[in-house]
Amino acid sequence: MKIALIGYGKMGKAIEEIAVQRGHEIVAKIDATGSLESLADQQVDVAIEFTRPDAAVQNILFCIEKGIPVVVGTTAWNHEFPRVKAAVETKNGAMLYASNFSVGVNIFFEINRRLAQLMNPHTEYTVNIEEIHHLQKLDAPSGTAVSIANDILGNSSSLKQWKLGEESAPEVQSDELAITSFRQPDVPGTHVVSYRSEVDTIEIRHEAHSRKGFALGAVIAAEFLNGKKGIFTMSDVLKITHK
Numbered sequence: 001m002k003i004a005l006i007g008y009g010k011m012g013k014a015i016e017e018i019a020v021q022r023g024h025e026i027v028a029k030i031d032a033t034g035s036l037e038s039l040a041d042q043q044v045d046v047a048i049e050f051t052r053p054d055a056a057v058q059n060i061l062f063c064i065e066k067g068i069p070v071v072v073g074t075t076a077w078n079h080e081f082p083r084v085k086a087a088v089e090t091k092n093g094a095m096l097y098a099s100n101f102s103v104g105v106n107i108f109f110e111i112n113r114r115l116a117q118l119m120n121p122h123t124e125y126t127v128n129i130e131e132i133h134h135l136q137k138l139d140a141p142s143g144t145a146v147s148i149a150n151d152i153l154g155n156s157s158s159l160k161q162w163k164l165g166e167e168s169a170p171e172v173q174s175d176e177l178a179i180t181s182f183r184q185p186d187v188p189g190t191h192v193v194s195y196r197s198e199v200d201t202i203e204i205r206h207e208a209h210s211r212k213g214f215a216l217g218a219v220i221a222a223e224f225l226n227g228k229k230g231i232f233t234m235s236d237v238l239k240i241t242h243k
């Protein structure tokens, strides 16, 4: 496959390594100083976009406009999702977005949903999310933590919204779910969901050891998207069905 990398930072470089290992060709590497226009003049089977929250939507819309299927890993642009969805539909395009491409996190998402269902009647427990990432991360909470939170809220009778605390847990009302974001050197991405009562704690945790899992998932997603039309996510790639 001919792959264009939009964003050639930590993730772009990790994706290049895995894509080449899997026999793909990187036909473009675009960073903040590069021009997307160069993509219009060459054959690109799939673009993979990992840039920054304030750049993602423009890059996605460019790909959709030019008929280039796009895998999107950039986080914190969800408020613009309706605009992107409309563009994909109008242009009969192809996009795959995931807040986290690692297989392990996508299994963790499933466990989190099931745990939330099981815990919902047990009001003596308080649920918390913690996420830890490297110091360069621009957004908080992480996109993964937002996905985890939305799945807990969707399975809770009492919690209505999440609230962020940076470096310490936020004060919350009875209908708020606390997310605490920590920034520490060199942490690729750790997420913990804990349910605490007076008598015990139940905890699930995912800790990425490197960026390899995110990069491999993004390349597998690009292989999946090649030749398809529509909007997809990692549960389509991994064929996870929700009960």
Ligand SMILES: NC(=O)C1=CN([C@@H]2O[C@H](COP(=O)(O)OP(=O)(O)OC[C@H]3O[C@@H](n4cnc5c(N)ncnc54)[C@H](OP(=O)(O)O)[C@@H]3O)[C@@H](O)[C@H]2O)C=CC1
Binding pocket: 006, 007, 008, 009, 010, 011, 012, 030, 031, 032, 033, 050, 051, 052, 053, 055, 059, 072, 073, 074, 075, 076, 098, 099, 100, 101, 102, 139, 143, 214
């Ligand atoms: N979904 C997932 O599984 C994962 C998602 N992410 C997300 O991916 C994004 C990128 O992460 P990461 O690679 O660590 O970040 P980096 O800062 O290391 O890399 C970002 C890259 O994007 C480039 N860039 C910035 N603006 C533009 C633009 N307008 N057009 C094209 N390129 C641009 C930067 O160029 P320059 O260096 O010139 O500024 C840099 O090459 C983040 O939103 C992060 O949250 C990260 C890991 C996994």
Ligand SMILES: O=C(O)C1=N[C@H](C(=O)O)C[C@H](O)C1
Binding pocket: 075, 099, 100, 133, 137, 138, 141, 142, 143, 144, 145, 188, 189, 190
């Ligand atoms: O910025 C990162 O590094 C990561 N971002 C994603 C997120 O915001 O959830 C995924 C992963 O945790 C690494």
